[in-house]
Amino acid sequence: MHPEPVATRRVQRATITDVARLAGVSISTVSRVLNETAPVADETIERVRHAVDILNFTPHAAARMLAVRKTDTIGLLLPEIGSSFFVPTLRGIEAAVREAGLDLLIFTGTPGGQRRREWRQPLGEHNTDGLLVFSDLLEARELTLLFQHGFPVVLLHRSAPVGTQIPSVRFDNRSGVRKLLEHLIREHGRRRIAFVRGPEGNEDSFARESAYREVLEAHEIPLDPALLMENGFTEQGGEAAVQRLLANNVACDAIFTGDDEAAAGALLALRRAGKRVPEEIAVVGFDDVPLSRHLNPPLTTVRAPIETASYLAARQLVRLIRNDTADAVTLLPVELVVRQSCGCP
Amino acid sequence: MHPEPVATRRVQRATITDVARLAGVSISTVSRVLNETAPVADETIERVRHAVDILNFTPHAAARMLAVRKTDTIGLLLPEIGSSFFVPTLRGIEAAVREAGLDLLIFTGTPGGQRRREWRQPLGEHNTDGLLVFSDLLEARELTLLFQHGFPVVLLHRSAPVGTQIPSVRFDNRSGVRKLLEHLIREHGRRRIAFVRGPEGNEDSFARESAYREVLEAHEIPLDPALLMENGFTEQGGEAAVQRLLANNVACDAIFTGDDEAAAGALLALRRAGKRVPEEIAVVGFDDVPLSRHLNPPLTTVRAPIETASYLAARQLVRLIRNDTADAVTLLPVELVVRQSCGCP
DNA sequence: ACAGTCGCTGAAAGCGCTTTCAGTATACCG
DNA sequence: CGGTATACTGAAAGCGCTTTCAGCGACTGT
Incomplete structure (x- = not known):
């Protein structure tokens, strides 16, 4: 060796x-x-x-x-790169960056979560011409500081801190959740729908959860706290959440995981417990990562234009760098994709 | 919007x-x-x-x-980032880079494949302290040139051009293929094993193919050219290859795809054609990406330590940068992981 | 008491490029 | 034919840092 x-x-x-x-x-x-x-x-x-x-x-x-006095480089701030969500994300960014003839400097968060806050900022205002921020790694006040300095920043899947006008591009989570859950409720008559949420502080997760609450309310389904679980947008998280759900013996006829990776984990746990999906319990996710169509059964989910989002975000950043202007918010439509895990044939 | x-x-x-x-x-x-x-x-x-x-x-x-006169940055040269193979790859590299306190500059190949050959090399010898090359983007002669200049380069999943001593880290593909195919042959009695190879020029693919030939020979199974297909290490490629195989009506009782993504595609095509896996046709892959255990049926494959490989490669590069020395070749062992797609219960 | 050290500091030279600025030679215009 | 634009070129001044070099005062040891 x-x-x-x-x-x-x-x-x-x-x-x-x-x-x-x-x-x-x-x-x-x-x-x-x-x-x-x-x-x-x-x-x-x-x-x-x-x-x-x-x-x-x-x-x-x-x-x-x-x-x-410019670097022709843009910086990308990512959370720990864990899921396959990053493949399309990186592709989109890379495409935009290459089109613009720039280079790409990547910095990801430490697994432990604690950020290195030293005088030598890796992606500081001096090392790049602009920053694409995907993650909650950077605190609101640092973003604000950057913004006040007129340093080009655009946010991906996160909205601007109050008081700033930092451009952001996001999914239309609410509308996606609405379509998804209404399908579950109307077409399949499910009413005991568990929600496995993403990590604390994740905006997508937050939006999806509050949309979940809204839809339940609209259908006069009481919210059962026992149906609300944590995970962390990971396969293991989804798996663990469902295990807990089953262990506690809480009745439920559908599981909505905040993202597809968690759905994959949920499916695993369900199968291991001998539950039939979708007959006994339907499972639906969000994002439609490449994995989803291969799951067993193929996952009903919401297709989020992941690559497009990151591509557009990078383009906004380039625009901000070159012209000092960008769109304040870009909200990307999502689309229901019905496969079999919801109960459809 | x-x-x-x-x-x-x-x-x-x-x-x-x-x-x-x-x-x-x-x-x-x-x-x-x-x-x-x-x-x-x-x-x-x-x-x-x-x-x-x-x-x-x-x-x-x-x-x-x-x-x-140093950048504290290392460059990463990637092919177009397509498959989920990149998630662990990037993780490994990122981990090593962060440990070493360096920054990471990423450059990926153009989809079209033609490289930009301009005077302003994005990742040239001047912009980074060293280069991690994963892909055949850089031609042998350019690598040689870099090597002769004493510029730190390490190769990932690719061996050094003749005449150079560029360190490289790779999987032990031959041994993996041997384990996999012998399992198929000995445990499941399969003898008409199709091979769906990766893209031309990909070394992993080449090694896997030649190991495939060796194993067949060792078992005195004649090689049927009709069983050799192209794909490109992608889901679509695997899908298309299998479609072709079925369309041509060539008899076969197993399919070995050069990588797991292609296996996922193969499974899709097989199911669509109404073939039962593994009863009629077994399917095995290589790499064991996260996706593989979720496939239907779960994929028997060879686990390649993808993250470890990239991590070690990055570490070698750091060593090369800091100490001017590194191991010429690091060959990583792989391991058979038996799931159900081969016919095992 | 005096050379030698040590702690601390500033001036200035450079790192390898871009970009004024100034200049020469040639062309063009009336 | 004088004047002015135009093509082309080099000297030199930075860009914002690090790093010698030199220097000053205060200590040390003999």
């Missing part, structure tokens, strides 16, 4: 000065042919290009950033 | 000079208290810290990089 270790010695990198010397011009000229910022004689261009090739010259990004 | 657009005006950032002025010291002193590189009087430290707080000062990363 550990054969010959390998060693390395660094080689001095070429700088713009080397190129200039080799081409017999000044560094200003080299800079000009590289950036095409001023007319340069064809013959000179040729010489410079040639020198660049010979020396395999690549400009030192930091020097460039320092001189032009 | 697009309410009031929001506008922003930038605010001038504080520099070390501002801090120095406010604290009534020289910038050298400020730098020293920030970096703790030389003794500074307690009272002075206090004044500087205070000034830093007041001004909300964060050092300009580019300036720092330029001065110290």
Whole structure:
């Protein structure tokens, strides 16, 4: 497993000065042919290009950033990257970032949850041209501070702190939950619907829960606190929640998990307990991650345009960086996708 | 969807000079208290810290990089981030990167596959302290060039180009395939085993295919070219491959897909065609992504330590950056995980 | 009492680029 | 033919940091 270790010695990198010397011009000229910022004689261009090739010259990004005072980089702040929710999320962001010709710096939260608050901010205002924040890692007051400094920030799946106008893009959670639960109630006559919520402080989870309460109320179904469970938007969380539900023997004919991963866990627990889904208990989720159609039975859920959301968020950020303007809020419509776990054939 | 657009005006950032002025010291002193590189009087430290707080000062990363001549950033080169394989991969890398106190710059390949080859290399030798390369995006000759320059690079799921000693970390694919197929052959008596391979040029896929051939040979099963299909390590690819297989009516009693996502697709196609899995056709995959245990039936596969691999790769890179040494090759053991899709109860 | 140390600090040189600014040579206009 | 724009180029001044270098005072040891 550990054969010959390998060693390395660094080689001095070429700088713009080397190129200039080799081409017999000044560094200003080299800079000009590289950036095409001023007319340069064809013959000179040729010489410079040639020198660049010979020396395999690549400009030192930091020097460039320092001189032009921008980084052409955007930062992405993520919670711990756990679920498959991140695959489309990252794709969307990456697409937008590449389209804009920027680079992407990623920073994720520590599992422990405690943030590193040091003087050297990894994604601070100085290291990137803007920040895409997905997670509750950054506290409201830090966001506010950033906003007040006019530093470009956009929020993904989280709304702006009061007092700020930070652009955000989110799903229309309420409408999704409404469609989902009404389907369960009207089409399948379920009324004892458990809700397995996401982590404390997660806005999506909060919105979904309050929509859940609204729908129950609208149908005059009393809310049974025993049907409300925690999880954390993870498979294990969903599994544990359902285990608890079953252990406590609380009657229920449907489970709505705040997200699909939890639904997967719920399904696992239900099967292990010998419950038939959907006959005895229906299960529905939210998000429609790629996993969902493969579940057994295939999961009825709400399709959230995950990739689109992150793509648009990144685009907003780019707009904010380049034009100093963006849409305050982008609310993305979601769509009910009926598969079999709700009881439909 | 697009309410009031929001506008922003930038605010001038504080520099070390501002801090120095406010604290009534020289910038050298400020730098020293920030970096703790030389003794500074307690009272002075206090004044500087205070000034830093007041001004909300964060050092300009580019300036720092330029001065110290390192970026404290590592670059990650990914293929298009498509499958859930990336979730553990990113986690592992992120963990290692954070442990080492570095930042992570991500660059993924263009979907079209053509690389941007411009003078301004996004992840070039100048923008990061080292590169973690997962994908065949970078050609062998570019890797070689980097290696010759002594630029730290480590390869993930890809072996070093001939002539270089670039460290790499990979799975022990052959052994995994052997265990998997021998199980299929010995325990379940399957002999017409189709193989759905990954994308051209993917080393994992190549290794798995050649191991497949070896195992067949060892069991004196003739290789039927009709049983060899392309896909691309995607769900859709696996689905399409199996559709083709069925359409051509080629007899087969098992399908081995080069990865689990493709297995998920295969399962879908099989079910749609009314084939019973595993009774009529067994299906096995490779990787054991989180999805696999949820498939219907749960997928027998080979567990590859995806997160560990990327974690170790990142650690090797850090070692290479800091100590100029690393292990030439790290081969990670894999493990058969038997579920129901092979025919086991 | 004096050289040698040590704690602490500021001036200044650089890191590798971009970008004015100034300048020369050539073209073009009336 | 004088004047003015135009193509092209180099010197030099930064961008915001780190890091020598040198210096000053206060201690130490002999």
